[in-house]
Amino acid sequence: MAVNRIRPTTAPSPKSTPTRSWKSVVTRIVLKGMLYFFIGSVLWVTVLKFVPVWVTPLMIARKIEAIADGRDSKIYSDWTSFDEMSKEAPLSVVSSEDQLFPEHWGFDFKSMNNAFRYNLKGKKIRGASTISQQVAKNVFLWQGRSYIRKGLEAYFTLLIEVIWGKKRILEVYLNVAETGKMTFGYEAASQRFFNKSASALTRTEAARIAAVLPSPLRFSAKNPSNYVQKRTQQIARQMRMLGRDYIASL
Structure with missing residues (x-):
């Protein structure tokens, strides 16, 4: 007699809430902006060490x-x-x-x-x-x-x-x-x-x-x-x- 086995269904992964998603995007933008500003300012200051x-x-x-x-x-x-x-x-x-x-x-x-x-x-x-x-x-x-x-x-x-x-x-x-x-x-x-x-x-x-x-x-x-x-x-x-x-x- 054949037995039908029911496969367990995996629960869907919880999706991030819109609030968390928005905050993470802003955080990444801010961090990237700070990094670019730091690199740019160091290069700027370095160039002006030699240029009038x-x-x-x-x-x-x-x-x-x-x-x-x-x-x-x-x-x-x-x-x-x-x-x-x-x-x-x-x-x-x-x-x-x-x-x-x-x-x-x-x-x-x-x-x-x-x-x-x-x-x-x-x-x-x-x-x-x-x-x-x-x-x-x-x-x-x-x-x-x-x-x-x-x-x-x-x-x-x-x-x-x-x-x-x-x-x-x-x-x-x-x-x-x-x-x-x-x-x-x-x-x-x-x-x-x-x-x-x-x-x-x-x-x-x-x-x-x-x-x-x-x-x-x-x-x-x-x-x-x-x-x-x-x-x-x-x-x-x-x-x-x-x-x-x-x-x-x-």
């Missing part, structure tokens, strides 16, 4: 502003290597902007803490950005204040500290820092304001350019106000105290 930084987002913004206002939109910028500049130039920016520059890894936490305490008092906002942070902001990012931009600034600061090194960071800063109206870098400022190359800058002239760096649209190295003259003297004294050997070790 001819244009920055701030230069573009200033040009657009000038065009919109109907002003002359010519940008004055002339890339000059570190070794072709007067040694007074790098010494002046370190003396005025970031005296711990040769020692830190991109962040001066003591100054940041002091600035935070000062700003809590509700007075005029004081910054504590190092030269490395300013280079990261000027070369790779847009202007403005947001947590996203500050986070990216910290990221690029670490990248240039590791990949570029101190001398390259200082070289880029000396070429892209805003030194006057539509003027960027020490070479362009030297040519426009003192009619000479940056290789011939004196200590006082270099200190005067550094004196206007916090507010280059407000102050002028060519026609210095009393504040700029006083600040120039202070920076020159700091330069004498630090000495050129402070920069030569970079």
Whole structure:
């Protein structure tokens, strides 16, 4: 007598819910985006270690502003290597902007803490950005204040500290820092304001350019106000105290 055997049916595999599927897709996209951004940013920073930084987002913004206002939109910028500049130039920016520059890894936490305490008092906002942070902001990012931009600034600061090194960071800063109206870098400022190359800058002239760096649209190295003259003297004294050997070790 034949017996009909009933084959056990396998239960269908549970399908993922639409919510889980959507989350997994978004997660993959985010992770891939982060990976591509990391690889792209490392390559970008590596290339700029060897290639002059001819244009920055701030230069573009200033040009657009000038065009919109109907002003002359010519940008004055002339890339000059570190070794072709007067040694007074790098010494002046370190003396005025970031005296711990040769020692830190991109962040001066003591100054940041002091600035935070000062700003809590509700007075005029004081910054504590190092030269490395300013280079990261000027070369790779847009202007403005947001947590996203500050986070990216910290990221690029670490990248240039590791990949570029101190001398390259200082070289880029000396070429892209805003030194006057539509003027960027020490070479362009030297040519426009003192009619000479940056290789011939004196200590006082270099200190005067550094004196206007916090507010280059407000102050002028060519026609210095009393504040700029006083600040120039202070920076020159700091330069004498630090000495050129402070920069030569970079």
